[in-house]
Amino acid sequence: MIRALIARDVRRAIGGAAWLPVGFFLLVATLVPFAVGPDAVLLARIGGGALWIAALTAALLPIERLIEPDMAEGVLDQFALHGLAEESVAAAKITAHWLTFAPLLLLAAVPGSALLGLNSHSLSRSLIALAVGTPGLAALAVAVAALTAGLPRAGALAGILLLPLAVPLLIFGAAASGDGGSSALLLEGAISLALTAGAPFIAGAAIRASRT
Amino acid sequence: MRPLLRFENVTLRRGGRLLFEGLDLKLGPGEALHLTGRNGSGKSSLIRLAAGLLRAEVGQVERTKLALADDHLALDRELPLRRALRFWADGVDKAMEGMGLTPLADVPVRLLSAGQAKRATLARVVASGAHLWLLDEPLNGLDSDGVERLNTIIARHRASGGAVLAASHAPIGGEWARLELGQ
Numbered sequence: 001m002i003r004a005l006i007a008r009d010v011r012r013a014i015g016g017a018a019w020l021p022v023g024f025f026l027l028v029a030t031l032v033p034f035a036v037g038p039d040a041v042l043l044a045r046i047g048g049g050a051l052w053i054a055a056l057t058a059a060l061l062p063i064e065r066l067i068e069p070d071m072a073e074g075v076l077d078q079f080a081l082h083g084l085a086e087e088s089v090a091a092a093k094i095t096a097h098w099l100t101f102a103p104l105l106l107l108a109a110v111p112g113s114a115l116l117g118l119n120s121h122s123l124s125r126s127l128i129a130l131a132v133g134t135p136g137l138a139a140l141a142v143a144v145a146a147l148t149a150g151l152p153r154a155g156a157l158a159g160i161l162l163l164p165l166a167v168p169l170l171i172f173g174a175a176a177s178g179d180g181g182s183s184a185l186l187l188e189g190a191i192s193l194a195l196t197a198g199a200p201f202i203a204g205a206a207i208r209a210s211r212t
Numbered sequence: 213m214r215p216l217l218r219f220e221n222v223t224l225r226r227g228g229r230l231l232f233e234g235l236d237l238k239l240g241p242g243e244a245l246h247l248t249g250r251n252g253s254g255k256s257s258l259i260r261l262a263a264g265l266l267r268a269e270v271g272q273v274e275r276t277k278l279a280l281a282d283d284h285l286a287l288d289r290e291l292p293l294r295r296a297l298r299f300w301a302d303g304v305d306k307a308m309e310g311m312g313l314t315p316l317a318d319v320p321v322r323l324l325s326a327g328q329a330k331r332a333t334l335a336r337v338v339a340s341g342a343h344l345w346l347l348d349e350p351l352n353g354l355d356s357d358g359v360e361r362l363n364t365i366i367a368r369h370r371a372s373g374g375a376v377l378a379a380s381h382a383p384i385g386g387e388w389a390r391l392e393l394g395q
Contacts (some may be wrong), residue, residue, distance in 0.1 A: 004299060008288065012288070012290070015290065046382045072284075072286075073284055073285060073286055074282065074283075074284020074285065074286040075284075075286045077263070077265055077280065077284065077286070078280070078300065079265070080264065080265060081263060081265075081278065081279065081280055084299070124384065211260075211265050211266060212227075212266070212267075
């Protein structure tokens, strides 16, 4: 059932608007040089951070589609009746969300880094940092989606909740993409791991609480 | 014989309002209980409590493997009906036939009418193979053919040792025990 849930969510995202976060990511990467000017040195310095801001906002885009439709349609209730714990459902949704946005984002980071004038060394560091950090972003997005599902103006509320919570990941992710070195990458990995491990429990509790 | 559903001294309060208190209930194989009562009397809450989707404030609920059909379709709207039903259970063809849905097998769920969607939720329950069926307003949106088919599949389910707990304002065919809530 878990595998079927992941496959279903991936299929729905690809059939829907999986390209949208990636398009948004590339749009942000395109706009940064226009905003800060054509200074190649400056662009290379801020490039890693710009990619991270783009990744963060791209992960946020589909947040309203992660939990709320399944809650409204009674799908989450049916999973519970099939003996699936809410935490397992949340973990499956994190996996599916990561599969639908992260690999495409990593691919898009290649042209994105070219737009920002990053060299191949910076690009590889950014790719590693994004690969390590995106599971944490996906986990955070699902947890916040579960917390805000069914609330009025859930999308805006999710943004307000998610962005501050993503700051530690952003700090160390951007540092690992730049000159932060391996210690920044380790800290980013630790935060990403903690978010990935904790988010299913937060999302599971939120789904259960929504039934009372 | 072990009951398929048992409530023991169950009290449920929702939104600060007491819906029922000290409720004892037992549903064995072949039995069916029809919940009635005015709007807001707690019929749907009792069904969700029986399903394990709500928790009793006091008391115990024991249940066997069950299936629930309520107002929620719980089917992927973009998929053809047969494929959408197969997400939840195997052997959906017989259940679809029972509810008269076979001609709609390849129609996307989003194109179903309200009555057809209700039949689809009932087919999901039939296909589940669960012994205990929980049906919340199962007659809503059904035409006379749909009602007849529902009565037939309920009778067949009970004859095979299954039990049904249904909440409905309208009478359902066959012999039912009755419980009126909100008195």
